[in-house]
Amino acid sequence: MPHPYHPLHAPHLQPQLHLPSHCFREFAPSRRLASHVAAYWTVDFLPVPGNPGHRVIPDGCVDIIVDLFASSSRQAAYVVGLTTQVEVLQFVKARSVWGIRLYSESARTILKAPISTLKTNRMFLEEFWGQEALDWVEKLLTAQSIPDRIEVVEQQLSQILAATESPAPTLVYQSLQYIYEVKGNLSVTELADKVNFSERHLRRAFELELGLSPKEMLGIVRFQSVLGELYSGDYSSLTDLALQHGYYDQSHFSSVFKRYYGLPLKQLTKLE
Secondary structure, X not given: OOOOOOOOOHHXXXXXXXXXXXXXXXXXXXXXXXXOEEEEEEEEEOOOOOOOOEEEOOOOEEEEEEEOOOOOXXXXXXXXXXXXXXXXXXXXXXXXXXXXXXXXXXXXXXHOOOHHHHOOXXXXXXXXXXXXXXXXXXXXXHOOOHHHHHHHHHHHHHHHHHHOOOOOOOHHHHHHHHHHHOOOOOOHHHHHHHHOOOHHHHHHHHXXXXXXXXXXXXXXXXXXXXXXXXXXXOOOOHHHHHHHOOOOOHHHHHHHHHHHHOOOHHHHOOOO
């Protein structure tokens, strides 16, 4: 089943980032995994003059990342948790990485631990999967092509999901479905009313499961929804776009955008 939420990243909105020294590509998961995996992705990076770095923006997802240049499988794979502000990565050595972008509501099942475990933001995959992680990474590192790599990943994820009993929808899961449905455009109070729990209980559930507040997740999904419309060009003015997504005014809109993207909004659009 397709997922209603499809986050975008900087290279989608900034064609100038596509350089010989910075190659970012995304690949769609199979239909059987489309409700769990937002995308598979690769980044090949050369630290040469003029390379602006790799911009990582909040997307409400968790990533399993494999360093394809790692000297050992033990140090190659790690998990990156939910980010809440932009980060621009600059590397001093050539990098080639493979990523699996997991939807938050599926990450617990696949990682076999709540996302809140990742409050340090990054942990080795071995800490979640044990020896299974090392065996899987070896297969990934020796894969000869991107289709082979995707097949290795999909076999692993499918096995994990098949071996796990489908849990009853949690409060956080139900909340996220509402958040995706309205593209983040509602308040925490409205969300609490939707799921019939108090705001305090909802905040506690989000902190325990995801390690961040429902307000923050609402903000990230709303921001990503704005990126989708900027990418498609389906808007008449920035003011209308701001009001449509529930921002107080264009100033508020621009401030939030700068926090999440790290650049002024007008650098990504010709509209005033």
